[in-house]
Amino acid sequence: xxxxxxxxxxxxxxxxxxxxxxxxxxxxxxxxxxxxxxxxxxxxxxxxxxxxxxxxxxxxxxxxxxxxxxxxxxxxxxxxxxxxxxxxxxxxxxxxxxxxxxxxxxxxxxxxxxxxxxxxxxxxxxxxxxxxxxxxxxxxxxxxxxxxxxxxxxxxxxxxxxxxxxxxxxxxxxxxxxxxxxxxxxxxxxxxxxxxxxxxxxxxxxxxxxxxxxxxxxxxxxxxxxxxxxxxxxxxxxxxxxxxxxxxxxxxxxxxxxxxxxxxxxxxxxxxxxxxxxxxxxxxxxxxxxxxxxxxxxxxxxxxxxxxxxxxxxxxxxxxxxxxxxxxxxxxxxxxxxxxxxxxxxxxxxxxxxxxxxxxxxxxxx
Amino acid sequence: xxxxxxxxxxxxxxxxxxxxxxxxxxxxxxxxxxxxxxxxxxxxxxxxxxxxxxxxxxxxxxxxxxxxxxxxxxxxxxxxxxxxxxxxxxxxxxxxxxxxxxxxxxxxxxxxxxxxxxxxxxxxxxxxxxxxxxxxxxxxxxxxxxxxxxxxxxxxxxxxxxxxxxxxxxxxxxxxxxxxxxxxxxxxxxxxxxxxxxxxxxxxxxxxxxxxxxxxxxxxxxxxxxxxxxxxxxxxxxxxxxxxxxxxxxxxxxxxxxxxxxxxxxxxxxxxxxxxxxxxxxxxxxxxxxxxxxxxxxxxxxxxxxxxxxxxxxxxxxxxxxxxxxxxxxxxxxxxxxxxxxxxxxxxxxxxxxxxxxxxxxxxxxxxxxxxxxxxxxxxxxxxxxxxxxxxxxxxxxxxxxxxxxxxxxxxxxxxxxxxxxxxxxxxxxxxxxxxxxxxxxxxxxxxxxxxxxxxxxxxxxxxxxxxxxxxxxxxxxxxxxxxxxxxxxxxxxxxxxxxxxxxxxxxxxxxxxxxxxxxx
Numbered sequence: 001x002x003x004x005x006x007x008x009x010x011x012x013x014x015x016x017x018x019x020x021x022x023x024x025x026x027x028x029x030x031x032x033x034x035x036x037x038x039x040x041x042x043x044x045x046x047x048x049x050x051x052x053x054x055x056x057x058x059x060x061x062x063x064x065x066x067x068x069x070x071x072x073x074x075x076x077x078x079x080x081x082x083x084x085x086x087x088x089x090x091x092x093x094x095x096x097x098x099x100x101x102x103x104x105x106x107x108x109x110x111x112x113x114x115x116x117x118x119x120x121x122x123x124x125x126x127x128x129x130x131x132x133x134x135x136x137x138x139x140x141x142x143x144x145x146x147x148x149x150x151x152x153x154x155x156x157x158x159x160x161x162x163x164x165x166x167x168x169x170x171x172x173x174x175x176x177x178x179x180x181x182x183x184x185x186x187x188x189x190x191x192x193x194x195x196x197x198x199x200x201x202x203x204x205x206x207x208x209x210x211x212x213x214x215x216x217x218x219x220x221x222x223x224x225x226x227x228x229x230x231x232x233x234x235x236x237x238x239x240x241x242x243x244x245x246x247x248x249x250x251x252x253x254x255x256x257x258x259x260x261x262x263x264x265x266x267x268x269x270x271x272x273x274x275x276x277x278x279x280x281x282x283x284x285x286x287x288x289x290x291x292x293x294x295x296x297x298x299x300x301x302x303x304x305x306x307x308x309x310x311x312x313x314x315x316x317x318x319x320x321x322x323x324x325x326x327x328x329x330x331x332x333x334x335x336x337x338x339x340x341x342x343x344x345x346x347x348x349x350x351x352x353x354x355x356x357x358x359x360x361x362x363x364x365x366x
Numbered sequence: 367x368x369x370x371x372x373x374x375x376x377x378x379x380x381x382x383x384x385x386x387x388x389x390x391x392x393x394x395x396x397x398x399x400x401x402x403x404x405x406x407x408x409x410x411x412x413x414x415x416x417x418x419x420x421x422x423x424x425x426x427x428x429x430x431x432x433x434x435x436x437x438x439x440x441x442x443x444x445x446x447x448x449x450x451x452x453x454x455x456x457x458x459x460x461x462x463x464x465x466x467x468x469x470x471x472x473x474x475x476x477x478x479x480x481x482x483x484x485x486x487x488x489x490x491x492x493x494x495x496x497x498x499x500x501x502x503x504x505x506x507x508x509x510x511x512x513x514x515x516x517x518x519x520x521x522x523x524x525x526x527x528x529x530x531x532x533x534x535x536x537x538x539x540x541x542x543x544x545x546x547x548x549x550x551x552x553x554x555x556x557x558x559x560x561x562x563x564x565x566x567x568x569x570x571x572x573x574x575x576x577x578x579x580x581x582x583x584x585x586x587x588x589x590x591x592x593x594x595x596x597x598x599x600x601x602x603x604x605x606x607x608x609x610x611x612x613x614x615x616x617x618x619x620x621x622x623x624x625x626x627x628x629x630x631x632x633x634x635x636x637x638x639x640x641x642x643x644x645x646x647x648x649x650x651x652x653x654x655x656x657x658x659x660x661x662x663x664x665x666x667x668x669x670x671x672x673x674x675x676x677x678x679x680x681x682x683x684x685x686x687x688x689x690x691x692x693x694x695x696x697x698x699x700x701x702x703x704x705x706x707x708x709x710x711x712x713x714x715x716x717x718x719x720x721x722x723x724x725x726x727x728x729x730x731x732x733x734x735x736x737x738x739x740x741x742x743x744x745x746x747x748x749x750x751x752x753x754x755x756x757x758x759x760x761x762x763x764x765x766x767x768x769x770x771x772x773x774x775x776x777x778x779x780x781x782x783x784x785x786x787x788x789x790x791x792x793x794x795x796x797x798x799x800x801x802x803x804x805x806x807x808x809x810x811x812x813x814x815x816x817x818x819x820x821x822x823x824x825x826x827x828x829x830x831x832x833x834x835x836x837x838x839x840x841x842x843x844x845x846x847x848x849x850x851x852x853x854x855x856x857x858x859x860x861x862x863x864x865x866x867x868x869x870x871x872x873x874x875x876x877x878x879x880x881x882x883x884x885x886x887x
Binding site: 017020024080081083098101146147150151154156157158159160161162164165166167168169170171172173176177178179180291295298299302332333335336338339342343345346349350353 | 387390391392481482483484607609611659660661663664667668670671672674675676678679682683685686687688763798802805806809838839841842844845846847848849852853856
């Protein structure tokens with residue numbers, strides 16, 4: 001008797017969820033197909049428009065990828081969302097900013113008034129990246145030492161709340177110290193935001209900005225380097241072992257605490273690199289800048305399968321493209337661009353919580 | 367000795383960096399301003415004397431921090447003197463050099479404010495105690511060293527004299543004597559006492575505010591609102607264990623439903639206040655359930671991010687031009703309707719305070735009944751272990767939805783009251799910060815504990831309202847508080863009985879007699 005009742009309830013619950021899935025899926029899918037057909041039939045946008053969007057999407061996707069890898073590395077090892085990772089990214093943008101400002105104040109040629117930043121742009125950019133990475137990396141390291149390490153054994157909500165606290169602390173610390181205003185990133189003149197390679201598509205010019213090209217190439221290089229590091233080096237092996245099983249890894253002679261620290265260092269340095277790229281390419285920074293990229297990078301992780309490094313890269317590129325294409329395809333106001341990423345997150349979690357490349361997670365992990 | 371030297375310098379570096387950050391966020395000047403007020407006359411940015419007093423206070427705690435050690439280690443005089451003196455020297459060096467640098471920059475008229483917000487010329491003048499840069503640096507260096515050493519020695523003397531133990535000893539003796547008295551126990555646990563306490567409490571709540579001025583009543587009302595929505599989130603986070611970071615969405619929905627149905631613009635519906643309140647509660651609850659349906663299969667951290675996303679989506683939608691036909695976009699809605707009772711306007715601060723208290727009491731009543739019912743036990747079971755809960759035949763999906771819906775409904779009530787009280791709703795009042803605020807008070811008070819939430823609301827919402835000078839540091843403080851609470855006392859200030867047992871770490875022995883009592887209840 002009871003057995004029947006229990007089974008009946010279980011089926012009912014299952015079917016309720018199926019109904020939600022089907023209804024939402026049909027609505028979203030139908031809408032997108034309708035919009036695509038509409039766009040194809042009316043031919044509202046020409047190829048030059050799509051080329052521009054593709055370029056923009058790939059560049060932002062590359063930046064998201066570097067942030068997303070930071071989340072994924074930490075999640076893989078600690079099974080926690082480093083909520084303050086967006087803020088780690090934000091601190092890096094400030095690091096690069098102050099370097100470029102400082103170098104801009106050094107006049108190397110009094111006759112023409114040329115400053116160091118414009119005279120030696122390569123050096124300036126390298127120093128900016130070095131300092132941005134150093135800042136983010138130290139913040140990530142201290143974050144782990146202070147806010148996460150004492151909570152290693154606590155229930156899962158506890159470190160997450162601590163991370164939220166740390167995130168708000170960092171955001172407000174930067175607001176109070178550096179002020180709430182937006183700051184313009186002082187690019188070297190040769191890397192001015194509207195300089196770039198110009199193509200001619202369909203009679204109108206499409207530009208690939210140098211900053212964007214730099215961002216994309218550098219991001220891809222860093223991703224390749226990271227992948228090699230994780231797959232080929234001793235540290236990478238140790239990281240994978242710790243991600244697999246902390247206790248066994250410790251028994252095999254791996255210093256787990258050290259590996260966790262190093263993971264935070266790596267994730268922080270990737271965020272720092274992404275931060276300086278962001279500053280150079282988008283040109284504006286403020287204390288609040290980490291929040292949205294942070295959430296979107298996390299979305300990218302979920303889309304690609306969290307804990308999975310190639311998944312993070314793929315997911316980030318997809319999110320970048322979806323975000324760029326979304327307003328046009330869906331025919332909505334670009335104001336609502338941020339909503340698209342969140343909708344993707346919800347849809348992924350509704351239909352495939354393990355993500356594109358993710359293993360099918362047991363319920364414990366989800 | 368080497369260890370003392372090392373530890374002393376490290377403490378000093380930490381204290382120095384903390385002071386530096388306090389100076390850079392402008393907290394030093396704000397505190398100096400407050401201290402100058404206490405010393406007789408409030409001077410903006412503080413006076414040199416008040417600044418030195420503030421630095422001395424911080425350094426005093428720095429000295430205390432430098433000589434901290436586990437209880438079982440006996441501190442020698444060398445230990446105390448070396449550590450506190452070195453700590454003072456190191457922190458003094460950092461802050462002194464900083465003072466010297468900013469003093470020099472000020473003298474050469476560098477506009478530091480462009481980069482460091484707190485270093486306005488007025489602030490720097492106070493920070494350098496109105497002296498030339500080098501002299502100021504040396505003064506501060508000397509002060510910090512001396513105070514730190516003195517503080518170390520003083521605390522050591524206090525420990526040697528056993529004054530601290532004397533005070534706490536007398537206190538605990540008295541407390542245990544009183545509480546163990548059978549007569550006192552009988553009276554304390556009797557129902558009559560409980561009802562008397564309730565009656566006195568209610569009487570105080572309704573009568574006492576009549577003597578307050580409007581500002582205090584308004585503040586108490588704000589605290590009450592936060593108690594109300596905090597209790598809603600308490601059901602979701604504290605009882606059912608679902609971390610919801612988008613809770614503000616339901617608050618916003620309550621506010622906007624109230625505003626749109628009662629305001630003359632943009633829809634000119636002009637409904638009266640009373641029937642709209644249940645509508646707000648209902649709509650918010652329904653949206654809670656709707657949003658809950660797709661996400662409640664997720665657990666813990668995933669849920670947190672998705673709900674955060676929802677909170678942002680709702681705010682962005684309310685704000686966007688696409689929805690302006692419904693919500694009036696970023697301009698918000700003005701002239702929200704006010705309650706009318708028996709033909710009389712019922713809209714003074716005091717009236718709203720009464721309504722908020724009534725609402726909060728209703729919410730407390732509902733939460734209390736739910737918590738100790740089948741529903742509440744199901745929530746707690748889900749929180750503890752969802753798989754096991756399901757195996758025990760609990761329909762986890764239904765109960766999670768129920769928690770989400772009820773929590774959202776409470777927020778809707780809070781939102782409706784706030785909208786009517788402040789006459790205006792705008793999308794920018796409903797940011798993530800509100801969610802974090804509410805979450806912080808639930809966590810700081812104690813997850814799953816009703817008195818904890820009330821206490822949390824008073825601590826996190828009431829005290830900052832009264833300390834307006836420190837308002838800009840509120841979020842900074844919240845951030846630190848969340849981290850520190852999680853590390854030192856994750857169960858909150860006033861933990862729920864069950865929570866207290868659960869949060870005990872593996873390495874701490876759990877008092878089994880207590881857990882048996884808890885189970886018996």
